[in-house]
Amino acid sequence: MASMTMSAACAQPLAARKFQGSRVSGKSVVRAAKRNVTVKAERDGPVLIGLAADSGCGKSTFMRRMTSLFGGKATPPEGGNPDSNTLISDSTTVLCLDDYHLNDRNGRKESGLTALNLKEQNFDLMYEQTKALMEGKAVDKPIYNHVTGVFDPAEKIESPSILILEGLHPFADERVRDMFDFKIYLDISDDVKFAWKIQRDMAERGHSLESIKASIEARKPDFDEFVDPQKQYADIVIQVLPTQLIPDDNEGKILRVRMIMKEGVENFDAPYLFDEGSTISWIPCGRKLTCSYPGIKFFYGPDTFFGEEVSVLEMDGQFDKLEELIYVESHLSNTSTKFYGEITQQMLKYQNGPGSNNGTGLFQTLCGLKVRELYERISEKEVVTAA
């Protein structure tokens, strides 16, 4: 049977609440009534979006979901290097920041540093080229070839309408960080990262369990020091955790996904469940939504993250019948869809992609819709969408 609880009394001040993983019980916080619209006038260059995440954490999957909302298929530069890391569609260009590594694979062996270390990234070049693209100029960007481990001849990148920088360190350099219109951090917990790596590297790449464990352990200290701290700068953090619906689950198949959204971000109004500012726990399983074990649970409420006010949308569990997502979609507001059912349509379009039946796909889609709206507000151009 469907069940919902909505809290409306708050004993603690916002800042005193524990953030991570806790069920927040608190009052309806009236703070999001204003719409955060600040259209930047006289923008000639692109709208700049950043996506930070560790490697193998679903950036490519996320990018496919996001760029498809702008129409056209994102592909590597036509007639260019087949090992290019760049994806170009009609209006979007996705640059992979691995292309700004300072040293190639051998160089890193000599320096003894990993690619996660900030000293191994050419932030000056990354800044200069991002700035040039933002000014509408073309650049000759290096290509780091992941197959050979060396740099290939540079490729010409024209200034697009929407420029997306994805990689390990989009927000580490203050000069580039300040240029972004919107910053996203994909935060995959160690347990889930491990499960995904095993799935990909064992099944698809023939690596042993021991070698996968060793590579994750080797990366962890540098990841914690150089990549993870960037989440404090993100406007949205999509956090992927093991389910809480199955006690001591270690399979990593059922996921609890949280979309943590900063308050007061220009051109971004956070989506919400039922009632903006309230704290809501919702189990929609029953007549309208088919749920097999362990079911689906949603949560929405205010919180704090790195000392800043945020709202959190959370989904634990997975959909049995994806088309029934329409029921959940109809209870979400501020989603920036252009027609009824657009989220469900998008999710069905990518139903074979990883995460399509759980919160990763849902929140990545929602995030893509918010980016589309942000682009429309800043550029004052409309993205035409077919229902």
Ligand SMILES: Nc1ncnc2c1ncn2[C@@H]1O[C@H](COP(=O)(O)OP(=O)(O)OP(=O)(O)O)[C@@H](O)[C@H]1O
């Ligand atoms: N939402 C998801 N649910 C389940 N598995 C996922 C999800 N997203 C990604 N994966 C798993 O992680 C693997 C890597 O995904 P993807 O190629 O999108 O990541 P990436 O960050 O672009 O990787 P890399 O940086 O290594 O190119 C996929 O093969 C898949 O097994």
Ligand SMILES: O=C(CO)[C@H](O)[C@H](O)COP(=O)(O)O
């Ligand atoms: O973290 C990474 C990508 O995000 C890679 O480890 C880094 O780019 C180095 O690549 P390779 O292992 O192919 O030399």
